[in-house]
Amino acid sequence: MASIVQHFPQFDENGKALVQRAYDIAAKVLENEVRDNGRPFIEHPMNVALIATDEIGLTADCAAAVFLHEATRKHPAIDLRKGEYEGLKLGGFPEDVYAMVDGLNKISTIKPKDTRLEAESYKRLIVQYSTDPRVTVLKIADRLEVMRNISMFSASSRQRKILETLMLYIPLAHQLGLYNIKSEMEDIYFRYAEPEEYRAITNKLKATEPDRERLTAEFIEPLKKKLSDAGIKYKLKVRTKAAYSIWRKMQKQNVPFEGVYDVFAIRFIIDCSHDSTTEKDLCWKVYSYVTEEYEPDTNRLRDWITTPKPNGYESLHITVKNKEGAYIEVQIRTKRMDDEAENGQASHWSYKGIKHEAHLDKWLTSVRYTLEHSQEIKPDELPQPPSREIFVFTPTGELRILPAGSTVLDFAFNIHSGLGVKCTGGKINGKGVSIREKLSTGDVVEIQTGKNQRPSADWLSYVVTSKARSKIRQELNEEEYKKAAQGKELVSRRLKNWKLELPDEYIAELLKKLRLSTQNAFYAAVNDGQIDVNDIKTFILEHPQMEEEASEAAKAQSAEKTEQNASWSGNSSSDDILVINARDLKGLDYKMAKCCHPVFGDDVFGFVTTNRGITIHRISCPNASRLIENYPYRIQKVKWAETPSGGSFQVTLKITAALEAAILGRITDVVNNFKASLRAFNVNENRRNGTYEIELRISVPSNMELDKVVSQIKNLKHVMKVSRV
Numbered sequence: 001m002a003s004i005v006q007h008f009p010q011f012d013e014n015g016k017a018l019v020q021r022a023y024d025i026a027a028k029v030l031e032n033e034v035r036d037n038g039r040p041f042i043e044h045p046m047n048v049a050l051i052a053t054d055e056i057g058l059t060a061d062c063a064a065a066v067f068l069h070e071a072t073r074k075h076p077a078i079d080l081r082k083g084e085y086e087g088l089k090l091g092g093f094p095e096d097v098y099a100m101v102d103g104l105n106k107i108s109t110i111k112p113k114d115t116r117l118e119a120e121s122y123k124r125l126i127v128q129y130s131t132d133p134r135v136t137v138l139k140i141a142d143r144l145e146v147m148r149n150i151s152m153f154s155a156s157s158r159q160r161k162i163l164e165t166l167m168l169y170i171p172l173a174h175q176l177g178l179y180n181i182k183s184e185m186e187d188i189y190f191r192y193a194e195p196e197e198y199r200a201i202t203n204k205l206k207a208t209e210p211d212r213e214r215l216t217a218e219f220i221e222p223l224k225k226k227l228s229d230a231g232i233k234y235k236l237k238v239r240t241k242a243a244y245s246i247w248r249k250m251q252k253q254n255v256p257f258e259g260v261y262d263v264f265a266i267r268f269i270i271d272c273s274h275d276s277t278t279e280k281d282l283c284w285k286v287y288s289y290v291t292e293e294y295e296p297d298t299n300r301l302r303d304w305i306t307t308p309k310p311n312g313y314e315s316l317h318i319t320v321k322n323k324e325g326a327y328i329e330v331q332i333r334t335k336r337m338d339d340e341a342e343n344g345q346a347s348h349w350s351y352k353g354i355k356h357e358a359h360l361d362k363w364l365t366s367v368r369y370t371l372e373h374s375q376e377i378k379p380d381e382l383p384q385p386p387s388r389e390i391f392v393f394t395p396t397g398e399l400r401i402l403p404a405g406s407t408v409l410d411f412a413f414n415i416h417s418g419l420g421v422k423c424t425g426g427k428i429n430g431k432g433v434s435i436r437e438k439l440s441t442g443d444v445v446e447i448q449t450g451k452n453q454r455p456s457a458d459w460l461s462y463v464v465t466s467k468a469r470s471k472i473r474q475e476l477n478e479e480e481y482k483k484a485a486q487g488k489e490l491v492s493r494r495l496k497n498w499k500l501e502l503p504d505e506y507i508a509e510l511l512k513k514l515r516l517s518t519q520n521a522f523y524a525a526v527n528d529g530q531i532d533v534n535d536i537k538t539f540i541l542e543h544p545q546m547e548e549e550a551s552e553a554a555k556a557q558s559a560e561k562t563e564q565n566a567s568w569s570g571n572s573s574s575d576d577i578l579v580i581n582a583r584d585l586k587g588l589d590y591k592m593a594k595c596c597h598p599v600f601g602d603d604v605f606g607f608v609t610t611n612r613g614i615t616i617h618r619i620s621c622p623n624a625s626r627l628i629e630n631y632p633y634r635i636q637k638v639k640w641a642e643t644p645s646g647g648s649f650q651v652t653l654k655i656t657a658a659l660e661a662a663i664l665g666r667i668t669d670v671v672n673n674f675k676a677s678l679r680a681f682n683v684n685e686n687r688r689n690g691t692y693e694i695e696l697r698i699s700v701p702s703n704m705e706l707d708k709v710v711s712q713i714k715n716l717k718h719v720m721k722v723s724r725v
Contacts (some may be wrong), residue, residue, distance in 0.1 A: 004019070016149060018064050022066075029075050030042050030045075036157075048142045049062075122167075125399065140181060144184065144185060171184050198709075212264050216266065224291050236270050239266075240263065240264060241264075246263055265331060267331040270334045280305050283316050285317050304317070315337060393445070394415065395445075402439065403464055405438060406439050407463060414468075420471060422453045426446055429444055432448075435459075455476055480520055487526035495536075502536065503595040504725065506540065506543065507519060590613045591614075592615075593621065600640055601703035605624070606639050608636055614638075649700055649701070651693075652697045653724055654725055655696060656719075657690050657716075657720060658691060667719075670712045673712070674712075676700045678697060680696075681697075706724075710724070
């Protein structure tokens with residue numbers, strides 16, 4: 001095997017041996033592999049390793065990881081931790097090398113389906129795979145090597161690679177502070193994506209280079225003596241903007257090449273103490289010398305000395321014009337400010353508007369620190385990428401981002417709600433799993449469905465995403481509604497056959513007894529067979545009120561045999577009509593029936609009891625038919641007094657209205673406009689029908705006032721139905 005240690009003179013003997021051994025394995029594994037230009041493929045990892053070590057300053061471990069990554073990427077069956085390959089012993093590499101190889105191999109499997117639409121997602125996936133932060137940097141080095149040799153690829157492959165570079169790797173290089181690499185990749189992208197514009201700008205830069213050199217010398221010459229006499233120590237940094245950056249500014253500002261003022265910039269970096277007052281005074285003093293000598297464009301003054309940028313950036317920027325009319329951008333800052341701008345929190349990527357997320361930025365900043373202080377950081381102190389998300393793929397390669405802990409069921413609902421409700425299981429990387437199986441970053445997930453599959457309440461414990469939870473609850477509510485309708489129909493049919501009624505107060509008692517929260521849940525349980533209809537019949541027949549009525553009926557029959565002239569015989573003559581008003585009658589005990597809540601003015605009749613007086617029912621009461629048919633001898637004709645005498649009656653209204661929030665306030669306004677008072681107001685949302693189901697209990701003096709309230713509520717916009725219970 002060829003010796004390559006001469007290319008890595010910066011490493012000690014152990015480092016050189018590590019890199020050589022990794023190279024030997026890669027060279028053997030890749031000896032039959034060639035690049036698109038016909039050259040041996042081993043040249044690619046060799047070039048990447050040199051970029052990583054020479055240009056970025058990474059260690060021997062990183063160079064070794066590059067060689068081993070390419071070997072295992074091309075031949076994944078090789079186990080680097082044990083055995084041997086064609087006489088070369090494997091295993092024995094440091095664990096951090098294995099970790100970097102694993103991360104690079106995972107990143108190499110990423111095949112963006114649509115880079116433009118999902119660039120941020122794929123960029124985050126690259127970082128997610130980088131459990132060792134140096135992996136991201138190595139991948140950027142890898143991409144730089146590809147871009148430097150982009151001409152060897154076919155037109156379609158070249159187009160895909162330059163787009164990926166623009167959308168994924170240039171932003172990452174920018175965020176990591178790898179500015180030289182970023183600029184080089186931008187210019188290569190520009191050269192191939194916009195060849196005519198690239199040639200025009202680079203040719204103009206070449207043509208104007210002598211002018212810029214002359215302008216620099218002429219610019220500083222009259223300032224040298226002033227700065228020297230003032231005792232100001234400074235360093236002059238001259239910068240020419242990259243072709244791609246110039247083109248972007250031309251596009252953004254819609255100006256020609258000559259209209260980009262900061263193509264040429266001069267930066268004063270003042271060497272002074274870190275005292276805030278001293279720093280500001282010196283910066284403004286240099287500013288005054290520059291503007292005394294050259295005409296400033298005050299509209300382009302940017303004072304980030306007095307008021308630093310939110311990210312901490314401090315500097316004075318001014319554009320000046322020399323005697324020849326040429327514009328020059330001048331930046332004035334101290335050494336501390338320059339270090340902070342280049343390497344600290346105010347680094348270039350933080351203030352140029354690059355799209356970023358707080359937790360990702362924090363991690364990338366820590367990566368920069370790790371690179372700059374690699375000798376001071378212990379392996380177990382390496383920063384870890386954000387882990388609040390997982391990145392998984394559909395079988396067609398579409399990327400989906402889910403919260404950590406997501407299951408197959410979460411993934412199904414993420415793809416489509418209809419797929420989620422029919423999900424019976426899935427396959428992860430080709431292996432069959434249940435709906436509750438948790439997913440990991442990089443998994444390829446295929447969903448399996450069944451025609452008869454329906455969500456169950458257990459599903460809520462299998463999911464972590466809000467979308468899945470919301471849809472499952474919605475499906476469960478709709479299913480309960482369907483079952484409730486079927487259960488209610490069953491109960492109604494049976495009770496009709498048995499000539500029994502199930503008043504609302506009976507249902508309320510049943511719900512409390514069975515610990516159910518709604519009538520829908522009650523009827524759904526009947527439909528599912530969890531509640532036997534015969535048990536409901538038994539409950540009705542054994543209810544104390546039913547037993548009392550039966551007992552009273554038996555006593556009444558006995559009384560009829562012995563007392564032919566009973567006081568309440570049910571005689572229909574006009575003389576036997578009971579006259580009542582809203583107040584209790586002296587010597588006569590009567591009460592309003594709870595099953596129908598009569599109101600003064602309603603058509604009513606009385607039902608005679610032996611120990612509780614008379615119960616007054618509306619003629620439209622749900623129990624009226626049964627009472628009149630089964631106990632005709634207990635019925636008493638009743639009429640109201642001519643006028644109510646100050647009493648009040650409680651009435652329950654059921655209202656169906658569209659899901660319009662304002663309607664609730666309008667209904668209460670109607671009640672308050674009449675001689676009525678609100679006693680209870682319950683609202684349920686029926687998302688399936690898009691309605692509010694409102695139960696309103698009010699107190700009124702008569703049915704005339706009640707009719708006014710009902711009529712006005714019916715006339716309200718969005719009210720669909722009003723009925724009295």
